[in-house]
Amino acid sequence: MEHHLSQRVQRIKPSATLALTARAKALAAEGKAVIALTAGEPEFETPMAIREFTIAELKKGGQVSRYTPAAGLIELRRAVAAKFKRDNALTYAPEQCIVSCGAKHSIFNALAALVEDGDEVLIPAPYWVSYPEMCAFLGAKPVILDTSRTGMVLTPEALRAAITPRTRVLLVNTPGNPTGAVWSEQQQRALAHALEGTGVYVLSDEIYEKLCYDGKHFSFAACSQDAFERTVTINGGAKAFAMTGWRVGYAAGPRPVIDAMIALQSHSTSNPATVSQMATIKALEKDPAELPEWRACYLRRRDAFLAALNALPGVTCAKPGGAFYVFPDIRGWLGKRHGETLLNTDTDVCDALLAKSLVATVPGCEFGAPGFLRISYALSDRDVAEAIKRIREFAAALR
Ligand SMILES: Cc1ncc(COP(=O)(O)O)c(C=O)c1O
Structure with a gap:
């Protein structure tokens, strides 16, 4: 039977990172010793204090079994506002905050509230896979701004040159996915200055905020009053609190934009799971006690990958200041062979690494940066060491 699918949904493809993670898991289920460097997910457990608080709430019953307002529990919206004040020097009223089913959902809601058919959304590349797909679904035009020649940082000149009368959002x-690049306060202020008077909104995705290795994270909305009034700031529990499975993200911004996001959410998902909201209230009280130890682990693993990758002929890898990814440039491998297999593209390299060495990575082309690989180092020291050994052996076999 032929099925008629909407034009809208036919414009998008499934998330490549999720698909590759699933492929790695399927190989592992067949008994293969795959190491998946694909997932953007901490391997740590959600801190015990958060889990215990949530268990107590579950035992209490009552609210935990019920719907909450579509925008989330008011206690959680207050906790979100307090977090932005404490960590980011941003003063939002709880009514300017919305809680959604993950940061991904917050971003989708924000884009849906802001863009019309044909509007342009500026997306610095390398970018997180979901941004262009969300735009495509919503009928907006993703305008990709390559930053690979400017240290993975968008310059004010490139920004100014890209703005047209149709530009709605930047x-x-x-810290960024897939590069781990951190944009400094000064660099963000220069961008905010370039946007003044343009009417362009900013969606500032700060989900990796707590994973900054040199210095402190700076929020775009803190650049100026003008930036504050035009920015939707997005964050969540996934990466900072090892809470990917709880599915809670949140956003704060101008009241009319947040109200529109709430209206949309009230007709689509309604509130995120009440139990997860309760866990997030606990999480947002303060940074997890485990965070310094987690950061130290990530740093050790980042440095292990950096040293190993930069020692390989044909590979260069910039040092990322945050998140848990390295993004090596493997263009020096293209055109070579591994056994009989010709490696013409980053996708060929990924396929061969998985097939021959059982190491799963994501090709840079999925992030708008062909010739690179994304490696997540959010996994154990043992797996990192084994992955490095296999990548070295793979590289040594290239001819
Ligand atoms: C840049 C970026 N934004 C948002 C998300 C989504 O986070 P959540 O799990 O809260 O939906 C991710 C997850 O990988 C991410 O890398």
Whole structure:
């Protein structure tokens, strides 16, 4: 039977990172010793204090079994506002905050509230896979701004040159996925200055905020009053609190934009799971006690990958200041062979690494940066060491 699918949904493809993670898991289920460097997910457990608080709430019953307002529990919206004040020097009223089913959902809601058919959304590349797909679904035009020649940082000149009368939104993601690049306060202020008077909104995706290795994270909305009034700031529990499975993200911004996001949410998902909201209230009280130890682990693993990758002929890898990814440039491998297999593209390299060495990575082309690989180092020291050994052996076999 032929099925008629909407034009809208036919414009998008499934998330490549999720698909590759699933492929790695399927190989592992067949008994293969795959190491998946694909997932953007901490391997740590959600801190015990958060889990215990949530268990107590579950035992109490009552609210935990019920719907909450579509925008989330007011206690959680207050906790979100307090977090932005404490960590980011941003003063939002709880009514300017919305809680959604993950940061991904917050970003989708914000884009849906802001863009019309044909509007342009500026997306610095390399970018997180979901940004262009969300735009495509919503009928907006993703305008990709390559930053690979400017240290993975968008310059004010490149920004100014890209703005047209149709430009509605600029996406900012620092620390960034897939590069781990951190945009400094000064660099963000220069961008905010370039946007003044343009009417362009900013979606500032700060999900990796707590994973900054040199210095402190800076929020785009803190650049100026003008930036504050035009920015939707997005964050969540996934990466900072090892809470990917709880599915809670949140956003704060201008009241009319947040109200529109709430209206949309009230007709689509309603509130995120009440139990997860309760867990997030606990999480947002303060940074997890485990965070310094987690950061130290990530740093050790980042440095292990950096040293190993930069020692390989044909590979260079910039040092990322945050998140848990390295993004090596493997263009020096293209055109070579591994056994009989010709490696013409980053996708060929990924396929061969998985097939021959059982190491799963994501090709840079999925992030708008062909010739690179994304490696997540959010996994154990043992797996990192084994992955490095296999990548070295793979590289040594290239001819
Ligand atoms: C840049 C970026 N934004 C948002 C998300 C989504 O986070 P959540 O799990 O809260 O939906 C991710 C997850 O990988 C991410 O890398």
